[in-house]
Amino acid sequence: MSDGLGWPVIAVLSVGIYAERAAGMFVLGPALRSERAMRVLAAVPVAVIAAVVALQTFTVGDRLAVDARVPGVVAAALAVWGRAPLAVAVVLAAVVTATVRALGWAA
Amino acid sequence: MTGHQHQYEQDGAEQREAPAGSDAHPAPAPTAPAERPLVARADVLTFAATYFVVGVTVALICTTAGMAPWLVAVAAVTMYSATSQLALVAVITSGGATLAGLASALLVSARFGVLAAAIAPRLRRGAVRRGVAAHMVVDPSVALALAQPDDDAAEWVFWRVGINLGVAWLIGVVVGVVVGPHIGDPHRYGLDAVFPASLVAILAASLRAGGRIMLAVALVAGAITLTLTPLVPAGIPVLAAVLASGLVLASPTPVGAGR
Numbered sequence: 001m002s003d004g005l006g007w008p009v010i011a012v013l014s015v016g017i018y019a020e021r022a023a024g025m026f027v028l029g030p031a032l033r034s035e036r037a038m039r040v041l042a043a044v045p046v047a048v049i050a051a052v053v054a055l056q057t058f059t060v061g062d063r064l065a066v067d068a069r070v071p072g073v074v075a076a077a078l079a080v081w082g083r084a085p086l087a088v089a090v091v092l093a094a095v096v097t098a099t100v101r102a103l104g105w106a107a
Numbered sequence: 108m109t110g111h112q113h114q115y116e117q118d119g120a121e122q123r124e125a126p127a128g129s130d131a132h133p134a135p136a137p138t139a140p141a142e143r144p145l146v147a148r149a150d151v152l153t154f155a156a157t158y159f160v161v162g163v164t165v166a167l168i169c170t171t172a173g174m175a176p177w178l179v180a181v182a183a184v185t186m187y188s189a190t191s192q193l194a195l196v197a198v199i200t201s202g203g204a205t206l207a208g209l210a211s212a213l214l215v216s217a218r219f220g221v222l223a224a225a226i227a228p229r230l231r232r233g234a235v236r237r238g239v240a241a242h243m244v245v246d247p248s249v250a251l252a253l254a255q256p257d258d259d260a261a262e263w264v265f266w267r268v269g270i271n272l273g274v275a276w277l278i279g280v281v282v283g284v285v286v287g288p289h290i291g292d293p294h295r296y297g298l299d300a301v302f303p304a305s306l307v308a309i310l311a312a313s314l315r316a317g318g319r320i321m322l323a324v325a326l327v328a329g330a331i332t333l334t335l336t337p338l339v340p341a342g343i344p345v346l347a348a349v350l351a352s353g354l355v356l357a358s359p360t361p362v363g364a365g366r
Contacts, residue, residue: 003205004195004198004199004203004204004205004208005169005172005173005174005175005178005195005196005199006175006178007175007178007181009195009205009208009209010178010181010182010185010186011185012209013182013186013191013195013209013212013213013216014182014185014186016209016213016216017186017187017188017191017212017213017216017219018185018241018242020213020216020217020219020220020223021219021220021223021241021242021244022223022238022241023220023223024219024220024221024222024223024224024225024227024241024244025223025224025226025227025237025238025240025241025244026227026237026241028220028221028223028224028227029223029224029225029226029227029228030227030228032224033228036356038228039355039356040352040353040355040356041224041225041228041352042225042253042355043317043320043321043324043351043352043354043355044221044222044224044225044349044352045222045225045246045249045250045253045313046250046310046313046314046317046321046324046325046328046352047324047325047327047328047348047349047350047351047352048218048221048222048246048328048345048348048349049246049250049306049309049310049313049325050310050324050325050326050328050329050332050348050351051218051328051329051331051332051344051345051348051349052190052218052246052303052306052345053303053306053307053310053329054328054329054330054332054333055332055336055344055345056299056302056303056306057300057303058333059333059336061197061201062336062337062340062341063336063337064333064336064337068297068300069297069299069300069303072297072300072304073300073303073304073307076300076303076304076307076308077304077307077311080307080308080311081311085149085150085153086149086150086153086154086305086308087149087150087152087153087156089304089305089307089308090153090156090157090301090304090305090308092304093297093300093301093303093304094296094297094298094300094301094304095297096297096300097297097299097300098295098296098297099297101294101295101297102295
């Protein structure tokens with residue numbers, strides 16, 4: 001087993017990640033109370049989630065990649081756009097991605 | 108979820124004037140029965156199922172990379188960040204130094220600090236309560252809570268979604284550690300598309316409530332992320348994408364439900 005994946009690393013990360021969350025909750029959040037700051041903060045989840053979607057759909061490690069996830073996520077987006085239930089969209093994403101892979105159309 | 112979102116767009120004014128104190132089931136829309144939840148049970152269950160799947164996948168990847176199974180489960184609780192755990196494993200298995208792995212994981216999780224700051228004003232006071240809330244900060248719990256029209260509703264949705272996802276994620280990780288070796292490659296079942304697909308659904312709800320300016324925020328954030336990903340260490344692209352939320356200042360009127 002690599003040292004990089006041992007318990008000391010996990011311990012440091014656990015403390016570090018909690019510190020990040022607590023800093024937002026107890027320091028950054030209370031400090032940003034102006035009307036403008038509140039408006040920007042309300043948009044932060046949209047920016048963060050869009051960024052994570054982009055990463056999880058179009059990247060592998062540190063490079064861009066278009067693979068079978070793309071048609072799956074696009075199918076889910078279309079389903080959501082058509083006001084399909086969340087469960088339908090998520091299952092559709094997995095089915096489309098798995099199918100495209102099984103057919104060998106994309107990695 | 109989307110149905111309720113729609114309702115709030117129409118009934119936002121009445122919602123805000125509704126009596127406070129019904130924090131378990133905040134004031135429903137006039138046409139809805141009193142016990143109607145703010146985020147549909149089916150949606151919460153689907154998000155939970157998604158986090159279960161993510162848990163199984165992360166457990167598989169971590170154990171395959173050589174992390175001790177017990178440690179994978181402990182990390183799931185104490186780190187509570189699938190993306191951060193994956194970032195660590197990605198750096199270490201590609202031969203990176205331990206310090207690089209630490210830095211990468213902490214950069215990836217830094218977005219939770221920004222999300223915690225976003226939800227902080229909507230939560231009740233109390234250091235212990237907020238201390239626990241900080242650990243429950245994940246992308247869906249904050250996004251769905253912030254979309255609620257009043258603070259009581261936001262708080263209730265935050266805890267309900269957060270606890271459900273946390274439990275589902277942990278069960279997923281434990282299942283992944285135990286039965287992982289028998290599942291095979293999770294990619295074969297398209298499971299890597301499940302997480303982004305569920306986030307797209309959250310995004311759609313926010314975009315419907317926020318209009319064009321929120322769509323611009325989302326598109327610019329995605330573009331920043333993809334542009335920077337090949338150029339800078341993991342985690343930084345998402346942090347840079349947070350800057351896109353500043354675009355709302357270009358909009359003349361406040362956007363987003365409840366603000």
